[in-house]
Amino acid sequence: MSQPVAQEKINKAPTSVPDRLFSSLSRASAVTILLVLSGVAFFLTIVGWSGMFGDIEGMSGSDNFLEYVGPLVFGTVYSATLALLIATPLAFAVALFISHYAPRRLAQTLGYVVDLLAAIPSVVFGIWGITVVAPLMSKNVYPWANDNLSFIPFFSGTASTSGRTMLTAGMVLAMMILPIITAISREVFLQTPRLHEEASLALGATKWEMIRQAVVPYGRSGVISGAMLGLGRALGETMAVAIILSPSDGYFWSILTNQNSNTIASNIALKFPEAYGLDVNRLIATGLVLFLLSFGVNMLARRVANSGFSGAAG
Amino acid sequence: MTATMSPPQSQVSSLTTGKMHRAIPFAICAFSVAVGVVAVYSIGGFKWGWMAIVGAHLYLLLVTIASRVIEDRRQATDRAMRTVMTIAFTTVTIPLISVFWKVIAEGASRFDRKFFTGGMRITPEDMLAQMEGAAVGGALHAMVGTLIITAIAGIISVPLGLLTAIYLVEYGKGKLASAVTRMVDVMTGIPSIVAGLFAYALFELFLGPGTRSGLSGGVALSLLMTPVVVRSSEEMLRLVPNELREASLALGVAKWRTILKVVLPTAIAGILTGITLAVARVIGETAPLLVTAGVAQDINLNPFSGRMTTLPVFSYYEYVQPGVPPETGIARAWGAALMLVMIVAVLFTAARIMSHVLKPKGLK
CATH class of the missing domain: 1.10.3720.10 (MetI-like)
Structure with a gap:
């Protein structure tokens, strides 16, 4: 990449045996990675094929594959969108707080605190979510929202008393994707050209006006790509949803009830350990669908990141 | 002529006019927290979560109004946004603290010798002990x-x-x-x-x-x-x-x-x-x-x-x-x-x- 011309010539000079051995070893591992990674979709397709097109008689339930995977895709996208709606504004504010409001000496420590959230294993988040968040919400918030807001379809239905709802799952997911959105947004906000900020302040703008004029336009694509990466992560998050959500079969819009569409990942985690026969293949086929879904979202995120600015998606 | 000859005191004040005194936000903060605590306590008892929520929102509201009256609309927006950012950050630290607190509080009870020396092969005797409430099994x-x-x-x-x-x-x-x-x-x-x-x-x-x-x-x-x-x-x-x-x-x-x-x-x-x-x-x-x-x-x-x-x-x-x-x-x-x-x-x-x-x- 950044090798100077001199090195090109050295590369062409006659090389010793260990030299060639080392270079082919490193090339071999690069090729291995390429093969293995492209093998993921391949192996999932081979094993999942009979789950998609195989004999329904051999599987539990009488749905064909599309009927089976439809509610799961819906639940996956729904919970991830919910998480994104909660996490993005929060992450935006937290990133701005760390980059522009917090005392400079504290900023790094505060960033570290947010990164700590990302380090907590998802199973811990799941157990915490169902023992802390779910009872808290089902006692204090859900009955009220159900009583007063049930004219909005999302809040209708019978409010769950256990708190194992789509909204609880969405909130815990939001906590899990917040660090990645914050980290990327913070990085772009910090890259705002100093002179843009100072020019705005020199014209008499208040801090918030400066942020709106200089920081937000510069960082917008960074926030969007961070949110997309967060969405990709929320789509594939398994354990927190598997522990918290109380799943049912079908499509459910309401977020306060015990009847929720399950997500693909959580459905696999719940059913795979006990599955046998063609059910295994069908679960693997749903895994392939999940893979394609998150693949598409991640691709989109990178495209947004590359179109706006460079160097922040790392 | 008189304007340029104004005494030094008024020069100082011209820099600070239209600015809220530094103590005012603190006073508003103390007032909002107090109102939050009293209001929530009188309605539903000691619920610190609701107290924090009420206090924070009251502060946000009052500081914006105060700034709108003493300063101007732009300053009021600025103060409101600063408050919103701070509240957002605090909101995020709460689950983090809660996770650590809960994990330590609940998990420490099983940090005994059995937990680190045994697996989950549970004998009938263990089963009975478990029914009595004893801690059995390890990781x-x-x-x-x-x-x-x-x-x-x-x-x-x-x-x-x-x-x-x-x-x-x-x-x-x-x-x-x-x-x-x-x-x-x-x-x-x-x-x-x-x-x-x-x-x-x-x-x-x-x-x-x-x-x-x-x-x-x-x-x-x-x-x-x-x-x-x-x-x-x-x-x-x-x-x-x-x-x-x-x-x-x-x-x-x-x-x-x-x-x-x-x-x-x-x-x-x-x-x-x-x-x-x-x-x-x-x-x-x-x-x-x-x-x-x-x-x-x-x-x-x-x-x-x-x-x-x-x-x-x-x-x-x-x-x-x-x-x-x-x-x-x-x-x-x-x-x-x-x-x-x-x-x-x-x-x-x-x-x-x-x-x-x-x-x-x-x-x-």
Whole structure:
């Protein structure tokens, strides 16, 4: 990449045996990675094929594959969108707080605190979510929202008393994707050209006006790509949803009830350990669908990141 | 004439006119908190969460109104936004503190000798003791399993990832390098359960359906770990100044020796930090191990056959299938969760210390 011309010539000079051995070893591992990674979709397709097109008689339930995977895709996208709606504004504010409001000496420590959230294993988040968040919400918030807001379809239905709802799952997911959105947004906000900020302040703008004029336009694509990466992560998050959500079969819009569409990942985690026969293949086929879904979202995120600015998606 | 001759006092005040006195926000803050506490206490008793919510919103409202009256609309917006940002950050720290608090409070009760010395092979006597409320069963088998499976993942990922990073930085040009870079990019976003399914599918094709083993768990984790190792090592190798390579090559040192003796030692702090963080990332993974390694009751030292429990999977199963009475199982789940959080915290701290201590003098 950044090798100077001199090195090109050295590369062409006659090389010793260990030299060639080392270079082919490193090339071999690069090729291995390429093969293995492209093998993921391949192996999932081979094993999942009979789950998609195989004999329904051999599987539990009488749905064909599309009927089976439809509610799961819906639940996956729904919970991830919910998480994104909660996490993005929060992450935006937290990133701005760390980059522009917090005392400079504290900023790094505060960033570290947010990164700590990302380090907590998802199973811990799941157990915490169902023992802390779910009872808290089902006692204090859900009955009220159900009583007063049930004219909005999302809040209708019978409010769950256990708190194992789509909204609880969405909130815990939001906590899990917040660090990645914050980290990327913070990085772009910090890259705002100093002179843009100072020019705005020199014209008499208040801090918030400066942020709106200089920081937000510069960082917008960074926030969007961070949110997309967060969405990709929320789509594939398994354990927190598997522990918290109380799943049912079908499509459910309401977020306060015990009847929720399950997500693909959580459905696999719940059913795979006990599955046998063609059910295994069908679960693997749903895994392939999940893979394609998150693949598409991640691709989109990178495209947004590359179109706006460079160097922040790392 | 009189305007330019104004006394110094009025000059000072011209800088501060239209500005709210510094003490006012503090006064408003104290007032809002007091109102919040009193109002919530008189309605529903001592609920500190509602008190904080009411206090914060009251402060936001009052400080905006005050600024609107004393200052102007623009200043009021500015103050409101500053308050919103601060509230948002505080809101985010609450779950973090709550997670740590809950895990420590619930998990510490099972940090006894039995937890670290035994597995989950429960005898009838244990069963009876459990009914009486005694703490039985341990997580030693899960700790051993976590060690073995993470070690397998590391043995696969570290050489593979490091060599690939070396290829990308030192040798890679053209299509292969850009294809590998793009593929690694894609892989950092792969859902962990998909990695598990891949490993399962791979082993099923070769060893028949229903295969569960520690090895396939390790393969699944290495799929998640390798991209992290490649990305971080690549970044670190690129930071090595080109002058170092040129100086070594100019002295007639072969390229492979230059890489091993000059480039790698310079970047080693960053590389080790990256590997530690990659281990911290995969050690808490549950989903891929659920479908590949499964659960067992006893210590299984053989990664090539038989099921193998890891800490996250142990924690999950003890929570969802706690047995009778449920409290003992749930206590084990929290114990394993605490253990996991401690391991991750130690790895994180180690990574930070390492990046400071091992950095070559020139780059400090």
